[in-house]
Amino acid sequence: MKKYGDLQHELEENGLYEIDSKIKSILFGLGFDEEDLNKRCNEFSGGWVMRIHLAKLLLASPEILLLDEPTNHLDLEARNWLEDFIRSYMGAVILVSHDRFFLDATVNRVGELFASDFKVYKGNYSKFERLRQEYIDNIYKSAKEYDEKVEKHTKFIEKFRYKATKASQVQSRIKMLDKIEKPIIPPKKKRITFEFPNSKESGLKVIEVKDFAKQYDEKIVFMDVDFTIERGQRIAVCGKNGCGKTTLLKCLSDVVDHDMGEIEFGYNVKKNYYAQEPTELLSLENTLYDELYQNANFTQGENLRNLLGAFLFSNDDIYKKVKVLSGGERARLALAKMLLVPSNLLIMDEPTNHLDLESKDILLDALKKYRGTIIFVSHDRYFVENLANRVFNFHDGEMQVFNGSYKDFLKKVEY
Ligand SMILES: Nc1ncnc2c1ncn2[C@@H]1O[C@H](COP(=O)(O)OP(=O)(O)OP(=O)(O)O)[C@@H](O)[C@H]1O
Ligand SMILES: [Mg+2]
Incomplete structure (x- = not known):
């Protein structure tokens, strides 16, 4: 009995009976609701899966919190929440991020790993x-x-x-x-370089969608969606995590079926899709070279090494298997693979995730030069502001269409 009592006491001391309420308070703080608690993880969208990972970490509240690209997939609201959380975290936080605004708001030391050297600078990212x-x-x-x-x-x-x-x-x-000691000049940083190949121009009308609806089991993601997209438009699809952005892009790319309504593509439309999880587009057991080779046409075979080189894969890298690549490398490979197919419609779901700051700028330039039509999702404000000339915004289960830049859109909406 005494042993039982001691064990009971130990469990209490270790917070066993508070764990339920602690789990709930963290999950609710991150925006989950009661209904979500019993759902399976694979039913959540990218941004919500990220929050589940965060919740697990926060529950453990370690002395040193290690976060590897925590803002990927997070919408603005969740980013702000995480910024506040990190700023007030009692322990130490070591994080990797390619988000300039986020870094400036959270860190007071920056360590740079470059040319086999690690140097620490005092202060924020700027x-x-x-x-x-x-x-x-x-x-x-x-x-x-x-x-x-x-x-x-x-x-x-x-x-x-x-x-x-x-x-x-x-x-x-x-x-x-x-x-006299000879100063060692660090090597110049390598930068990726590329352009999206354009196919022949499409007709003026690129996509027309009418009475469009999609649901997963009984969950309606969106319904009564209507829009027309014309050649040359660059459309940012915006909205909170889980509102249906990826679902819409997947329907337009024929990756998933829609349930109701029609999608009509215009004359000569050649589309090319980049998934939120680049891994969905890659075969993990392939080598990098084979991954491109299997998708290249007869004339492209000789240029594959150059293409891989432009995405910073050296000759030693190209026989690595896709499954050993880092998140950033997978994103670069998926982008390289897209360049094998000339198109006039790009459908891109969060292409900036995993890319470093310089690569993001290069992607932005390549997209600005592209002569076709672009539909994209991004939570990177700088990227959206500089690319979009039209905004589709999911809000409270509806999709609003706004003709104009993202800045004008933000001025117009009140939230
Ligand atoms: N395979 C699936 N089965 C069941 N529900 C799903 C499935 N895929 C997505 N959902 C649900 O559909 C809704 C829309 O998901 P979607 O991935 O389109 O959101 P999103 O706007 O792209 O979000 P994020 O910004 O987090 O990427 C979410 O509530 C999600 O939980
Ligand atoms: Mg998504």
């Missing part, structure tokens, strides 16, 4: 960018000074080498030369 530039500028400055000194000493040595009266001075110059 400060890091400034300090890093100063650091690089300084290295170049000292490299220039080094070259000047070496040139000066070498000239002196060569000039007086055979002059007996200057022998000791020449010797000391030789010693000086030995002592």
Whole structure:
């Protein structure tokens, strides 16, 4: 009985009886509701799966919280919540993120892994960018000074080498030369480069959707959706996690069937789809090279190495299996694979997830140059503002169509 009592006490001390309420408070804080508690994880959208991962971590409340790209898939509301959470976290937080705004709001040290070196800078991301530039500028400055000194000493040595009266001075110059340390210039960062190949122009009307509806079992994702998309439009599909963005894009790409209504594609439309989870588009057992080779046409075979090179895969990498690639590498490979198919309609679901800041800018440029039509989802505000000229917004189960930029759209809506 005593043993029973002791064990009971130990369980109480360890918070067994509070765990239920703790789980609920964290899940509700993250926006889940009572009904969600008994659902299976695979029924949730990308952003909500991310929250489930976070909830598990938060429940453990470790002394050091390690977060690898926690903002991927999160909508603005969840991002803001996470920012506040990290700022007020009692323990230490080490995180990886490619989101400039998020980093600036959360971190006070930035460590950079570059050219086999790890250097820590004090301050947030913007400060890091400034300090890093100063650091690089300084290295170049000292490299220039080094070259000047070496040139000066070498000239002196060569000039007086055979002059007996200057022998000791020449010797000391030789010693000086030995002592000057050569600054090591870090290698330039490699950048991906690409353009989306355009196929022949489509007709003016690209897609017409009427009385469109989709549900999973009894859950209606959207209904009564109508819209027409014309050539050259760049449409941002916006809305909270789980509102139906991916579902809409999958229906337009024929990845899933819709339940009601019609989708009509215009004359000569050639579409190309990028999934929110790039892994959905890749065969994990393939090597990188085979992954492209199997999708390339007869004339592209010779250029595959160049294409992989443009996405920073070296000759050593190309026989790796897709399954060993990191999230960022998979995203780059899926993008490379898209370039094998000329198109005039790009349907892209969160293409910026996993991409570093520079690659995001390069993707943005490539999309701006693209002459076709683009429908895309992104939670990256900078990206959406710079690309969209029309917005489809899911709100309270309805899809609103807004003709104009994202900035104008934000001014117009009140929430
Ligand atoms: N295979 C499925 N079975 C059941 N429900 C699903 C399935 N796929 C998605 N859902 C549900 O449909 C709704 C819409 O999901 P969808 O993935 O389209 O959202 P989303 O707007 O893309 O969200 P996110 O911003 O998180 O990616 C969600 O409530 C989701 O839980
Ligand atoms: Mg989605």
